[in-house]
Amino acid sequence: xxxxxxxxxxxxxxxxxxxxxxxxxxxxxxxxxxxxxxxxxxxxxxxxxxxxxxxxxxxxxxxxxxxxxxxxxxxxxxxxxxxxxxxxxxxxxxxxxxxxxxxxxxxxxxxxxxxxxxxxxxxxxxxxxxxxxxxxxxxxxxxxxxxxxxxxxxxxxxxxxxxxxxxxxxxxxxxxxxxxxxxxxxxxxxxxxxxxxxxxxxxxxxxxxxxxxxxxxxxxxxxxxxxxxxxxxxxxxxxxxxxxxxxxxxxxxxxxxxxxxxxxxxxxxxxxxxxxxxxxxxxxxxxxxxxxxxxxxxxxxxxxxxxxxxxxxxxxxxxxxxxxxxxxxxxxxxxxxxxxxxxxxxxxxxxxxxxxxxxxxxxxxxxxxxxxxxxxxxxxxxxxxxxxxxxxxxxxxxxxxxxxxxxxxxxxxxxxxxxxxxxxxxxxxxxxxxxxxxxxxxxxxxxxxxxxxxxxxxxxxxxxxxxxxxxxxxxxxxxxxxxxxxxxxxxxxxxxxxxxxxxxxxxxxxxxxxxxxxxxxxxxxxxxxxxxxxxxxxxxxxxxxxxxxxxxxxxxxxxxxxxxxxxxxxxxxxxxxxxxxxxxxxxxxxxxxxxxxxxxxxxxxxxxxxxxxxxxxxxxxxxxxxxxxxxxxxxxxxxxxxxxxxxxxxxxxxxxxxx
Ligand SMILES: [Zn+2]
Numbered sequence: 001x002x003x004x005x006x007x008x009x010x011x012x013x014x015x016x017x018x019x020x021x022x023x024x025x026x027x028x029x030x031x032x033x034x035x036x037x038x039x040x041x042x043x044x045x046x047x048x049x050x051x052x053x054x055x056x057x058x059x060x061x062x063x064x065x066x067x068x069x070x071x072x073x074x075x076x077x078x079x080x081x082x083x084x085x086x087x088x089x090x091x092x093x094x095x096x097x098x099x100x101x102x103x104x105x106x107x108x109x110x111x112x113x114x115x116x117x118x119x120x121x122x123x124x125x126x127x128x129x130x131x132x133x134x135x136x137x138x139x140x141x142x143x144x145x146x147x148x149x150x151x152x153x154x155x156x157x158x159x160x161x162x163x164x165x166x167x168x169x170x171x172x173x174x175x176x177x178x179x180x181x182x183x184x185x186x187x188x189x190x191x192x193x194x195x196x197x198x199x200x201x202x203x204x205x206x207x208x209x210x211x212x213x214x215x216x217x218x219x220x221x222x223x224x225x226x227x228x229x230x231x232x233x234x235x236x237x238x239x240x241x242x243x244x245x246x247x248x249x250x251x252x253x254x255x256x257x258x259x260x261x262x263x264x265x266x267x268x269x270x271x272x273x274x275x276x277x278x279x280x281x282x283x284x285x286x287x288x289x290x291x292x293x294x295x296x297x298x299x300x301x302x303x304x305x306x307x308x309x310x311x312x313x314x315x316x317x318x319x320x321x322x323x324x325x326x327x328x329x330x331x332x333x334x335x336x337x338x339x340x341x342x343x344x345x346x347x348x349x350x351x352x353x354x355x356x357x358x359x360x361x362x363x364x365x366x367x368x369x370x371x372x373x374x375x376x377x378x379x380x381x382x383x384x385x386x387x388x389x390x391x392x393x394x395x396x397x398x399x400x401x402x403x404x405x406x407x408x409x410x411x412x413x414x415x416x417x418x419x420x421x422x423x424x425x426x427x428x429x430x431x432x433x434x435x436x437x438x439x440x441x442x443x444x445x446x447x448x449x450x451x452x453x454x455x456x457x458x459x460x461x462x463x464x465x466x467x468x469x470x471x472x473x474x475x476x477x478x479x480x481x482x483x484x485x486x487x488x489x490x491x492x493x494x495x496x497x498x499x500x501x502x503x504x505x506x507x508x509x510x511x512x513x514x515x516x517x518x519x520x521x522x523x524x525x526x527x528x529x530x531x532x533x534x535x536x537x538x539x540x541x542x543x544x545x546x547x548x549x550x551x552x553x554x555x556x557x558x559x560x561x562x563x564x565x566x567x568x569x570x571x572x573x574x575x576x577x578x579x580x581x582x583x584x585x586x587x588x589x590x591x592x593x594x595x596x597x598x599x600x601x602x603x604x605x606x607x608x609x610x611x612x613x614x615x616x617x618x619x620x621x622x623x624x625x626x627x628x629x630x631x632x633x634x635x636x637x638x639x640x641x642x643x644x645x646x647x648x649x650x651x652x653x654x655x656x657x658x659x
Contacts, residue, residue, distance in 0.1 A: 007031040008051035012062035017363040034413035039364040065125025065371040066317040067351030070255040070276035070305025074111030078310040093572040103160035108136040116144035122403035125371040130190040132161040151190030151217035193219040202245035209250035216250035239264035274354025279323035281307035289331035303351025318403040340398035374408040471616035494589040506575030534562035582606040
């Protein structure tokens with residue numbers, strides 16, 4: 001009996017990407033409503049079905065729409081903002097400060113719409129996203145007619161759409177309730193990464209995802225640095241750590257998994273987690289090569305993702321398939337390790353399975369939604385064709401096809417592109433808005449880069465609170481008399497400390513001040529390191545002034561704990577010059593004439609300059625600074641220091657030159 005269908009696609013090289021990877025040289029697909037009714041030889045389908053409409057595919061490849069298993073789609077608006085930087089400098093130094101300033105629902109909607117246009121043009125019908133205001137991503141995606149797993153980001157830092165993680169969690173619950181059962185959108189929970197969350201957040205997000213049976217999309221083991229930190233802080237690699245936080249109670253989609261071992265691969269497999277491999281991003285950020293072949297051999301569902309368009313910098317899944325194949329070959333020194341057919345499988349069915357959408361999309365099989373594309377492989381750059389090896393068509397797709405060869409795209413039974421014309425989006429209008437926004441972002445960053453202080457504030461490095469330091473610094477030939485003076489009556493020791501200090505001074509143009517990165521090693525009685533502290537101090541030159549006694553120096557200072565590495569600050573601030581100083585410091589907090597002062601007795605080891613005495617106090621007001629300046633001088637005299645003014649003045653100069 002002949003069955004009616006809505007559409008019969010004929011005269012195609014059909015790649016079904018089903019379990020047996022069946023392909024048909026004269027293939028056809030029958031579609032009714034949003035679903036595929038049949039896929040197979042054209043002659044058979046013509047006998048079985050009577051179609052309202054028949055479309056001749058003109059010998060193009062008819063295959064499942066590509067699945068981008070990991071991205072941050074609104075970041076199309078930040079494409080090219082900052083490149084050729086390390087991940088932490090790129091993320092903490094540029095992307096996050098700009099996101100805090102500019103990201104709102106309109107930004108997200110526009111960025112996601114542009115991303116959807118790029119997806120359609122390059123044959124992507126399904127993607128897994130993770131961003132802020134994810135409801136706006138979902139709206140834009142549904143309006144564009146694409147399919148997505150939309151993950152609302154949750155992390156321990158304040159985000160553009162939430163002041164606290166509790167706020168994000170509540171908003172994510174609402175987001176899930178709103179989008180659950182939508183035909184195109186699957187809402188998801190996205191704890192950003194184990195390092196940017198807490199145990200509590202990981203547990204709460206897993207519980208929320210499990211409650212609604214929605215996917216949990218996160219970043220796992222992207223860099224070796226992350227894994228080193230995990231071993232140091234948690235005593236184990238990342239996968240066992242998240243397992244301990246019950247993350248696998250949820251349906252996990254883990255992006256990256258670059259630095260995981262065999263045990264972790266088995267854990268992911270055991271818990272049915274999917275993996276998104278991001279070759280462009282891993283190459284561009286030099287994160288490393290994920291053990292893709294080992295993961296595939298273990299039976300894991302490994303999809304391919306582009307990662308965000310600000311770290312790629314495009315959303316081209318044809319390029320990504322090619323790189324996935326080539327990176328695996330290069331990494332294993334084996335050209336047979338990841339054949340073209342496997343790369344196509346990863347970019348289609350395996351990707352859908354990794355996103356926990358395997359029942360819905362990823363292959364052209366009866367019962368699945370009609371998410372399909374037509375690819376013209378008759379272009380100059382993709383000719384001629386050999387059919388001796390049936391797999392040669394996959395090689396054509398992976399090694400020679402360009403994303404611009406995609407001519408037609410259907411999602412959920414509806415065309416979103418016909419003959420390279422977009423049917424659901426207006427590119428010109430969106431690009432004009434993006435250009436205006438880029439100008440605003442440029443203005444913001446140019447203003448910020450004009451001062452070291454504003455760059456420090458931009459990374460959350462300090463508040464704008466000023467303090468003043470009053471100090472006398474003198475070179476001493478013999479420290480013994482000072483040690484003796486400290487125990488005389490008239491002075492009271494509140495406490496004493498012993499440190500080893502490693503200072504790095506970043507110099508800029510004089511009016512920008514000097515930034516000091518200090519590593520303090522606290523030494524115990526036996527002279528062994530007890531603990532370490534890292535601090536950042538911006539010493540502002542413009543506020544420097546000398547008090548009447550001539551030996552006092554006061555400069556405004558901005559203090560901050562140094563949460564990032566010295567290397568991070570070097571790459572972020574890009575000083576014109578760097579100076580390193582190492583010293584052994586004995587420090588006393590003393591009470592002298594009802595006022596507290598610090599007394600530092602330093603032995604300068606690098607450069608080897610001998611001993612120095614510093615008597616200092618810090619205050620938050622200029623008036624107080626002037627008052628204390630007299631007492632500082634008195635205390636120095638009490639400690640037996642010659643404060644002949646010329647000598648002292650000279651030393652102030654030495655310190656300034658050296659620091
Ligand atoms: Zn990512």
